Amino acid sequence: GIPEIVIERLPRYYRCFRALRGKREKISSHELAAEMHTSASQIRLDLSHFGGFGLQGYGYNVEELHTKLGQILGVDQAQYYVIVGAGRLGRAIANFPVFQEVGFSLAGIFDIDDSVIGQDIGGVRVSHADGLARFLGEHPVRIGIITTPAEAALGVAEIFRAAGVGGILNFAPVDIAPTRQLPVTNIHLTDRLLSLSWRIMHREQE
Amino acid sequence: GIPEIVIERLPRYYRCFRALRGKREKISSHELAAEMHTSASQIRLDLSHFGGFGLQGYGYNVEELHTKLGQILGVDQAQYYVIVGAGRLGRAIANFPVFQEVGFSLAGIFDIDDSVIGQDIGGVRVSHADGLARFLGEHPVRIGIITTPAEAALGVAEIFRAAGVGGILNFAPVDIAPTRQLPVTNIHLTDRLLSLSWRIMHREQE
Ligand SMILES: NC(=O)c1ccc[n+]([C@@H]2O[C@H](COP(=O)([O-])OP(=O)(O)OC[C@H]3O[C@@H](n4cnc5c(N)ncnc54)[C@H](O)[C@@H]3O)[C@@H](O)[C@H]2O)c1
Numbered sequence: 001g002i003p004e005i006v007i008e009r010l011p012r013y014y015r016c017f018r019a020l021r022g023k024r025e026k027i028s029s030h031e032l033a034a035e036m037h038t039s040a041s042q043i044r045l046d047l048s049h050f051g052g053f054g055l056q057g058y059g060y061n062v063e064e065l066h067t068k069l070g071q072i073l074g075v076d077q078a079q080y081y082v083i084v085g086a087g088r089l090g091r092a093i094a095n096f097p098v099f100q101e102v103g104f105s106l107a108g109i110f111d112i113d114d115s116v117i118g119q120d121i122g123g124v125r126v127s128h129a130d131g132l133a134r135f136l137g138e139h140p141v142r143i144g145i146i147t148t149p150a151e152a153a154l155g156v157a158e159i160f161r162a163a164g165v166g167g168i169l170n171f172a173p174v175d176i177a178p179t180r181q182l183p184v185t186n187i188h189l190t191d192r193l194l195s196l197s198w199r200i201m202h203r204e205q206e
Numbered sequence: 207g208i209p210e211i212v213i214e215r216l217p218r219y220y221r222c223f224r225a226l227r228g229k230r231e232k233i234s235s236h237e238l239a240a241e242m243h244t245s246a247s248q249i250r251l252d253l254s255h256f257g258g259f260g261l262q263g264y265g266y267n268v269e270e271l272h273t274k275l276g277q278i279l280g281v282d283q284a285q286y287y288v289i290v291g292a293g294r295l296g297r298a299i300a301n302f303p304v305f306q307e308v309g310f311s312l313a314g315i316f317d318i319d320d321s322v323i324g325q326d327i328g329g330v331r332v333s334h335a336d337g338l339a340r341f342l343g344e345h346p347v348r349i350g351i352i353t354t355p356a357e358a359a360l361g362v363a364e365i366f367r368a369a370g371v372g373g374i375l376n377f378a379p380v381d382i383a384p385t386r387q388l389p390v391t392n393i394h395l396t397d398r399l400l401s402l403s404w405r406i407m408h409r410e411q412e
């Protein structure tokens with residue numbers, strides 16, 4: 001299959017072509033490499049995993065690449081996500097405009113704290129988590145986002161699995177194991193802090 | 207140099223050995239592979255980039271690996287970070303306990319909104335951003351975290367650069383270019399949503 005690192009890089013290409021729409025008709029792999037601080041050969045190699053994108057000697061067609069990459073990522077049609085845990089992090093994600101720009105709309109936000117139920121966050125009213133399973137049965141939700149404390153996360157993941165959501169994006173500091181039927185991404189921002197620390201340590205030694 | 211993907215995986219090994227401390231004295235690469243949903247050969251290959259860790263036939267010594275990896279990541283001594291932008295995301299990060307557990311302490315949190323100045327967030331009082339440059343001159347800060355709106359992010363990054371912080375972790379949706387002297391990690395949670403969407407699309411085709 002396609003190497004893990006290439007799958008994780010694909011969104012960057014999609015965002016780059018999205019940003020170029022309306023600004024230019026085509027772009028060469030060298031020009032794209034300069035935009036993305038990477039190399040032309042890396043771009044050609046990465047994109048070759050996803051089909052033959054016409055370079056035709058004059059470069060990538062911006063509109064064509066944006067459309068094709070959107071289809072490959074599954075965002076050529078509107079996709080929905082829900083957030084469970086309407087605390088600080090949940091609210092920051094619900095209010096983040098870029099999810100909507102790349103094709104993901106917030107369908108619902110859930111919590112168990114009566115003082116937040118009914119509040120409007122990111123244009124959506126907070127519902128009680130008791131109604132999550134029924135909501136998922138009535139609405140096509142592709143991604144469930146978990147922003148609850150660690151002790152609630154596995155229980156919420158089980159509701160998502162039983163309801164057949166497509167995948168889970170988990171922010172709680174507990175690892176939720178993916179299955180063949182249910183892909184899970186566990187976000188560890190601590191790891192970004194630690195790898196940045198490594199770069200700081202090793203920059204000094206260059 | 208060491209491949210980018212290996213540097214980004216190193217924190218996971220550190221976290222894993224940290225979690226094993228006190229529970230077991232040693233662990234074989236096969237047992238570790240099972241814990242981390244990866245392969246023994248990947249572990250041996252990754253760790254070989256960072257020096258000879260004694261496998262001595264019986265496995266990795268948990269205490270030794272935790273200490274050595276902590277040194278390699280630069281967290282064997284207390285490290286400090288500051289947060290600029292005390293909004294929803296800034297507060298969620300300031301209150302996240304795992305940063306402290308892996309060796310990073312919050313030294314300061316800054317904003318420009320008078321209604322939040324003086325509030326206590328994560329045990330630290332919010333200061334006005336006008337005092338950021340002076341604060342950085344008086345305190346050793348390894349990492350600056352940016353959780354402001356996009357239009358303020360480049361200005362904040364310039365204050366960090368001029369003050370000589372080690373590196374920047376940027377959450378604002380604008381790319382801050384790293385330099386040889388100043389490593390920068392731009393966090394795009396949208397990319398995690400999109401790569402998860404790819405996995406959902408391609409799971410169905412397996
Ligand atoms: N991945 C990272 O690097 C990172 C960074 C910051 C925070 N976090 C984590 O994200 C999570 C949220 O952090 P926060 O600062 O927003 O916390 P918070 O306390 O502000 O919000 C948590 C919310 O979850 C709700 N909740 C609790 N149990 C629930 C349940 N069973 N169903 C639905 N809602 C429930 C609470 O009522 C609360 O509103 C925490 O687990 C935190 O550790 C992770």
Ligand SMILES: NC(=O)c1ccc[n+]([C@@H]2O[C@H](COP(=O)([O-])OP(=O)(O)OC[C@H]3O[C@@H](n4cnc5c(N)ncnc54)[C@H](O)[C@@H]3O)[C@@H](O)[C@H]2O)c1
Pocket residue numbers: 091092093095096097290291292293294295296316317318319322335353354355356358362376377378379393394395396
């Ligand atoms: N990377 C991601 O995937 C992701 C996810 C969610 C949010 N975000 C981004 O993170 C940022 C913060 O989001 P939020 O929901 O916390 O927003 P917010 O509006 O709740 O908080 C922003 C804070 O920054 C402060 N601020 C503005 N200008 C400043 C300056 N010059 N110096 C210091 N502080 C300043 C504001 O007063 C406010 O308190 C935004 O840029 C948002 O787009 C990114």
